[in-house]
Amino acid sequence: MIRYVESRLGLDSWGRRALRKVFPDHWSFLIGEIALFCFIILVATGTFLTLFYRPDAAVVTYEGPYEPLRGQEVSAAFDSVMRLSFEVRAGLVMRQIHHWAALVFVASTVVHMCRVFFTGAFRRPRELNWIVGFTMLMLALGLGFTGYSLPDDLLSGTGLRIGYSALISIPFAGPYIASLAFGGEFPTENVISRLFVLHVMLLPGLTIALLGAHLAILWRQKHTQYRGPGRSESNVVGKGLWPYQALLSLGVMALTAAVLALMGGLVQINPIWLYGPFDATTVSAPSQPDWYMGWLDGATRLFPPWEPTVFGVTIPSMFLPAVLLPGLFFTVVALWPFIERRLTNDAAEHHLLDSPRDEPGRTALGVAGLLFFTVLTLAGGNDLIALTLDIQVESMTRFFRLAMFVVPPVGGALAYRICRQLRDSREHPLGRGSGVVLRRTEQGGFEEVPRS
Amino acid sequence: MLLRSLLAAVVTTIALAAPSLAQQSGRELYERRCASCHGPDGAGREGLGPSLTGAGAAAADYQLRTGRMPLQNPQAQAVRKPSVFSEEETRLLVSFVASLGEGPPIPSVDPGAGDLSSGQSLFIANCAACHGAGGNGGAVGNNAAAPSLYASEPQTMAEAMVSGPGQMPVFGFSEQERNDIIAFISYLQTSEAPGGIDIGGTGPVPEGFVGWFFGLTGLVMVLVLLVGTGSSRAR
Amino acid sequence: MKAERVVRGCFALSLAASVGLSLVYLAGGSRAWEGVLLAAALGGIAVGFILWATRLIDAPDNVEERREQKPGEGLGLISEVLEQSVTGVSRRKVLAGLASGAAASLGAALAIPSLSLGPQPGRSLFRTLWVPGIPAVDSEGGRVRPEDVPLSGIITVFPQGSEGAGDSQAVLLRVAPDLLSLPEARASWAPQGCLAYSKICTHAGCPVGLYRAQARELLCPCHQSTFDVLTGAAPVFGPAVRPLPQLPLAVDEDGYLVAQGDFSGPVGPSFWNVTQ
Numbered sequence: 001m002i003r004y005v006e007s008r009l010g011l012d013s014w015g016r017r018a019l020r021k022v023f024p025d026h027w028s029f030l031i032g033e034i035a036l037f038c039f040i041i042l043v044a045t046g047t048f049l050t051l052f053y054r055p056d057a058a059v060v061t062y063e064g065p066y067e068p069l070r071g072q073e074v075s076a077a078f079d080s081v082m083r084l085s086f087e088v089r090a091g092l093v094m095r096q097i098h099h100w101a102a103l104v105f106v107a108s109t110v111v112h113m114c115r116v117f118f119t120g121a122f123r124r125p126r127e128l129n130w131i132v133g134f135t136m137l138m139l140a141l142g143l144g145f146t147g148y149s150l151p152d153d154l155l156s157g158t159g160l161r162i163g164y165s166a167l168i169s170i171p172f173a174g175p176y177i178a179s180l181a182f183g184g185e186f187p188t189e190n191v192i193s194r195l196f197v198l199h200v201m202l203l204p205g206l207t208i209a210l211l212g213a214h215l216a217i218l219w220r221q222k223h224t225q226y227r228g229p230g231r232s233e234s235n236v237v238g239k240g241l242w243p244y245q246a247l248l249s250l251g252v253m254a255l256t257a258a259v260l261a262l263m264g265g266l267v268q269i270n271p272i273w274l275y276g277p278f279d280a281t282t283v284s285a286p287s288q289p290d291w292y293m294g295w296l297d298g299a300t301r302l303f304p305p306w307e308p309t310v311f312g313v314t315i316p317s318m319f320l321p322a323v324l325l326p327g328l329f330f331t332v333v334a335l336w337p338f339i340e341r342r343l344t345n346d347a348a349e350h351h352l353l354d355s356p357r358d359e360p361g362r363t364a365l366g367v368a369g370l371l372f373f374t375v376l377t378l379a380g381g382n383d384l385i386a387l388t389l390d391i392q393v394e395s396m397t398r399f400f401r402l403a404m405f406v407v408p409p410v411g412g413a414l415a416y417r418i419c420r421q422l423r424d425s426r427e428h429p430l431g432r433g434s435g436v437v438l439r440r441t442e443q444g445g446f447e448e449v450p451r452s
Numbered sequence: 453m454l455l456r457s458l459l460a461a462v463v464t465t466i467a468l469a470a471p472s473l474a475q476q477s478g479r480e481l482y483e484r485r486c487a488s489c490h491g492p493d494g495a496g497r498e499g500l501g502p503s504l505t506g507a508g509a510a511a512a513d514y515q516l517r518t519g520r521m522p523l524q525n526p527q528a529q530a531v532r533k534p535s536v537f538s539e540e541e542t543r544l545l546v547s548f549v550a551s552l553g554e555g556p557p558i559p560s561v562d563p564g565a566g567d568l569s570s571g572q573s574l575f576i577a578n579c580a581a582c583h584g585a586g587g588n589g590g591a592v593g594n595n596a597a598a599p600s601l602y603a604s605e606p607q608t609m610a611e612a613m614v615s616g617p618g619q620m621p622v623f624g625f626s627e628q629e630r631n632d633i634i635a636f637i638s639y640l641q642t643s644e645a646p647g648g649i650d651i652g653g654t655g656p657v658p659e660g661f662v663g664w665f666f667g668l669t670g671l672v673m674v675l676v677l678l679v680g681t682g683s684s685r686a687r
Numbered sequence: 688m689k690a691e692r693v694v695r696g697c698f699a700l701s702l703a704a705s706v707g708l709s710l711v712y713l714a715g716g717s718r719a720w721e722g723v724l725l726a727a728a729l730g731g732i733a734v735g736f737i738l739w740a741t742r743l744i745d746a747p748d749n750v751e752e753r754r755e756q757k758p759g760e761g762l763g764l765i766s767e768v769l770e771q772s773v774t775g776v777s778r779r780k781v782l783a784g785l786a787s788g789a790a791a792s793l794g795a796a797l798a799i800p801s802l803s804l805g806p807q808p809g810r811s812l813f814r815t816l817w818v819p820g821i822p823a824v825d826s827e828g829g830r831v832r833p834e835d836v837p838l839s840g841i842i843t844v845f846p847q848g849s850e851g852a853g854d855s856q857a858v859l860l861r862v863a864p865d866l867l868s869l870p871e872a873r874a875s876w877a878p879q880g881c882l883a884y885s886k887i888c889t890h891a892g893c894p895v896g897l898y899r900a901q902a903r904e905l906l907c908p909c910h911q912s913t914f915d916v917l918t919g920a921a922p923v924f925g926p927a928v929r930p931l932p933q934l935p936l937a938v939d940e941d942g943y944l945v946a947q948g949d950f951s952g953p954v955g956p957s958f959w960n961v962t963q
Contacts, residue, residue, distance in 0.1 A: 020749065020751075021751070022749045022750070022751040025679075025681060025682035025748075026681045026682070027672075027675045027676050027679045027680055027681065030675050030679065031672065031675075034668070034671055034672075066646075067568050067569070067639070068568045068569055068571065068572035068636055068639060069569060069572060070568075070569050071569045072569055072572070072573060085646070085647075086646070089712060089715070089716040090712065090716055090721050092646065092647060092718050093718050093721045093722050093725075096647055096648075096718075096722075097722075099659075100663060100667060103659065103660065103663030103664075103667065104663055104667040104668050104671070107663060107664055107667070107668045108668055108671075111668065111672075154576065154580075154585065155585070155655060155656075158893055158909065161891070161892045161893060162891045162892065162893065162909060164892065164956075165890075165891040165892040165955070165956035166891075168956055168958045169956065169957065169958060170959075171959040172959055174958050174959060175808035175812060175958050175959075176807070176808060178808075179805040179806060179807070179808045180801065180802070180804040180805040181804070181805070182805065183804060183805045183806075184805050184806055185808070185811055185812065185853075185854060186853065186892065187853045190805075222751065222753055228683070230748075230750065233753075234752060234753050235750050235751060235752050235753060236750070236751045236753065237748050237749070237750050237751075238682075238748065238749060238751075239682070239746045239748070239749065240746060240749050243740070243744055243746075244740050244744050244746040245740075247736045247737075247739050247740035247744070248679065248736065248737060248740040248741065250732075250736045251732070251733045251734070251735070251736030251737035251738075251739075251740060252675065252733070252737070253733075254729045254730070254732040254733035254736065255671065255674060255675075255729070255730065255733035255734070255737065256671060257725075257729045257733075258725075258726045258727075258728075258729035258730035258732075258733050259667060259670055259671050259726070259730075260667070261722050261725040261726040261729055262722055262723065262726035262730075263662070263663075263666065263667055263722075264722050265648065265718060265719050265720070265721055265722005265723055265725065265726065266648045266649055266719055266722055266723065267647075267648050267649045267651060267662060267666075268645050268646070268647025268648045268649060268650050268651065269647065269659050270655075270656075270659070271586070271645065271646070271647055271650070271653070273646065274585045274586045274653070275576075275585045276572060276573070276576045276585070279576070279577075279851070280851070280853035280856070280894070281577075281826070281843055281851060281853070281856045281886065281894055282576055282577050282580065282581070282894060282896060283580075283581055283893050283894040283896045283907075283908055283909070284576065284580035284581065284584060284585035284908070285580070285581055285582060285584055285590045285592075285897060285908030286584065286590055286654055286655060286657065286908065287655075287893065287908050287909050288655055288656045288657050289656060290656045290659070290660065291656065291657075291659070291660025291663065291664070294656070294657070294660065297909075297910075300890075300891065300910050300926060301910045301911060301925075301926065302926075303926045304926065305912075305922055305925065305926055305927060305928045306928065307928035307929070307957055312960075313959050313960070314957055314958070314959055314960065314961050315959075316956060316957035316958060316959070316961070317890060317926045317927070317928050317957065318890065318891055318926075318956060318957070321926075322891075351753060377660075380657075381657040382911070383590060383591040383593075383908070383911065384590075384591070384654055384657050386591040387589065387590060387591040387597055390597075392593070392594065392595045393591045393592075393593040393594075393911055394593060394594065394911075394924055397911065397924075397925075577826070577843070580896075581894075581896030581897045581908055582897050582908075590908070592897055592899060592906060593899070593904075593906050593911055593913060593924070594899060594902055594904070594913075596899060616837075616839050616840075616900050618901060619899040619900055619901045619902060620900060621837075621839055621840050621841045621898045621900040622837040622838065622839045622840045622900065623837070623840060624835065624836065624837045624840055624842075646718075647718070648718065648719060648722075678734070678737045678738065678741065679737060679741055682748065685741060685742075
């Protein structure tokens with residue numbers, strides 16, 4: 001078979017080089033692969049779900065086996081997800097795997113980006129790939145939000161409503177954008193079918209295209225690598241694609257799928273039968289979005305009651321935390337390679353990775369950013385935390401309002417200090433096994449001596 | 453159980469036969485256990501306990517049967533705990549409080565006569581905003597929490613609906629509507645979660661925790677252990 | 688050779704689990720068993736392959752040299768080619784300008800159909816379906832008298848004929864009239880202590896479905912905006928700024944609640960030209 005393809009396409013020289021392509025042997029390079037495999041699992045399970053889902057807001061009567069909803073008027077979309085969950089063989093497990101995979105997909109994407117950020121892998125010549133990856137994160141968030149809304153249940157409907165309120169809060173254009181996006185004033189019947197097209201065609205299509213670009217650029221530019229013996233800016237040291245990396249990646253793919261299957265089979269997620277069909281006049285508490293939107297929910301919860309009128313234009317209290325804040329935050333993230341280049345005046349090519357301690361400033365900033373994000377995410381669950389710890393919700397909110405400003409700088413400063421101390425100490429984790437250490441010479445310079 | 457209902461029957465007979473006697477001992481019990489906060493005549497005391505005039509039998513029965521009263525700290529929210537009163541004492545106190553003024557009587561309840569589907573939609577429309585769609589309870593701010601409904605009995609749930617204990621509003625449901633809602637809550641209490649372990653049943657927050665700390669963390673830990681780095685395996 | 692035995696075991700386990708999975712499907716399916724067996728089938732393959740790669744293959748470290756990517760080397764060639772072929776274009780400034788103008792106008796013209804995605808918002812954000820004299824009904828369409836609302840009670844009402852209407856929903860509450868401290872102009876809006884407020888939060892639009900009866904405060908479960916019922920639903924906590932618009936109520940001659948007119952302000956979340 002392989003010979004057949006080989007002889008028809010004449011790929012032998014390219015193929016031989018490809019099979020020998022070098023992959024650095026370090027577990028942290030596999031986190032991006034987890035994200036990739038989550039996406040593949042999402043496409044596979046999502047295809048299954050699409051075969052049963054109906055993107056239709058028409059009202060039907062639920063007649064399925066879940067007794068508490070029988071006889072109620074629900075949308076055809078909700079009805080189809082109920083049928084998928086209770087009547088289609090393996091439907092519920094597929095749906096739950098899909099939802100868990102979505103949560104882990106975004107989580108692994110974020111961790112992968114953190115790896116790239118803290119090791120400086122985004123530096124020249126990889127700025128382009130950072131932008132491509134960042135765009136995929138945005139698409140992932142869009143996929144998550146649209147997918148979360150498709151079952152047309154009460155919880156997701158509440159999420160859509162808050163999305164509408166965020167859109168309408170944009171000065172001047174808000175009411176128009178919201179009306180165009182939702183096809184009128186919320187709630188409308190158009191939303192489900194629009195979200196469906198976005199969720200199963202447009203956004204995944206774009207993601208697949210960018211994924212191709214991401215991997216092609218990676219292939220072309222070759223991997224970065226940690227410092228170590230024999231490793232330099234002008235080479236890559238690692239294992240070949242065949243057989244080592246190929247088998248390993250297959251293993252990681254199966255592992256990702258196995259963990260998601262275990263979760264999908266055993267742990268309940270998004271029980272839409274409890275929330276019931278969407279109804280614009282009811283709400284259930286607690287009411288939260290999936291984790292990757294939680295920080296925006298938290299920001300809106302913490303924002304003070306402030307709605308200034310500037311030259312006759314009201315700035316709604318949703319606008320700053322739900323539109324401007326993510327806009328600014330994501331802009332900084334997207335442009336970080338260029339910002340850092342400006343700050344450090346370092347325009348050189350880098351293929352050797354930093355240890356986070358080597359760049360205390362960058363690490364401190366990253367830690368502060370992550371802490372900011374974490375505080376806001378926790379604030380998005382302030383009512384649940386208050387309930388669990390038996391504290392007043394209002395006190396929780398006031399605490400997080402303070403923490404939002406205190407925790408990130410303190411954490412960042414702490415990270416900075418720790419990095420400095422580690423950097424100054426001789427022990428370097430990436431230097432382990434390097435065989436040489438630096439020793440100060442009497443003349444004040446440094447010399448490499450074999451490690452004792 | 454048999455003993456308990458027998459006792460109840462005896463007490464009821466006594467109460468019916470000698471209402472004045474029952475009221476007499478109910479008042480005594482009240483003065484001993486309740487009057488310090490609610491006042492000797494049930495008019496309430498500023499900052500300690502509300503007036504019980506017009507509270508009615510439903511409210512008294514709910515508060516006593518779920519152990520919410522007596523309350524050690526009048527400022528704290530009353531929570532469910534084992535009742536300190538015997539069945540007989542409860543009945544005496546309830547009939548005494550009921551005699552203080554006209555209030556909602558103990559509603560009759562029959563979950564078996566309830567309709568699940570109607571109960572579900574009534575629950576979502578009226579109860580889920582505080583108690584949560586899965587009945588797991590929730591914080592409602594101002595130091596108050598709507599309790600989880602998984603320990604509640606049909607009788608006390610019906611009493612809560614008509615009397616509105618604590619921050620809970622009063623609901624003017626018909627008897628049928630009450631039965632429907634209670635039938636649905638009983639269904640929640642007894643049925644297994646269709647999707648598996650319900651991880652608290654409060655939606656995306658616990659789901660996010662599980663996704664991060666079981667899903668991704670588990671995956672990465674396996675990779676660190678099994679793959680590690682080339683040099684870590686060599687050694 | 689211990690590792691090899693483990694790998695063999697993993698693949699065997701996977702094989703067995705897959706057979707089991709098929710049997711479970713054929714037997715009618717079971718969520719938990721489907722998940723566990725699928726996880727075992729995949730997990731066996733996963734651990735098998737990972738151990739195979741990391742423990743059984745003695746892959747030496749390969750070294751691959753990086754090709755220097757000097758600026759102007761690969762890229763320069765392409766740009767040179769482009770420049771050569773473009774000289775015929777860039778010299779003809781007028782033509783190039785006209786061509787880009789045509790392309791831009793075509794783009795704009797093609798974007799216009801996106802306007803059919805939704806109607807112009809117009810004044811609809813400022814209005815609801817409540818008109819003077821329209822009866823307030825519950826979600827079933829039943830008319831409501833003041834005494835139908837228990838003291839410390841809460842129900843959701845709609846303008847008659849529009850039950851379930853998203854923008855017109857209102858909470859109807861009843862409190863003891865002597866507790867009220869509404870603005871003077873609203874003195875007649877609460878017959879027998881019956882108050883109606885828009886149920887849509889003025890912050891993010893969630894239904895304000897949570898009523899703390901003792902504190903007489905409405906709370907939105909989405910972001911915990913809290914409104915004081917007695918003073919005209921003024922916000923007392925959380926991110927909401929505007930009070931919940933109040934619906935002026937009256938009792939008609941048959942004793943039923945009707946609206947005196949529309950809400951006291953635009954309902955729902957704020958937008959740029961909302962009137963405070």
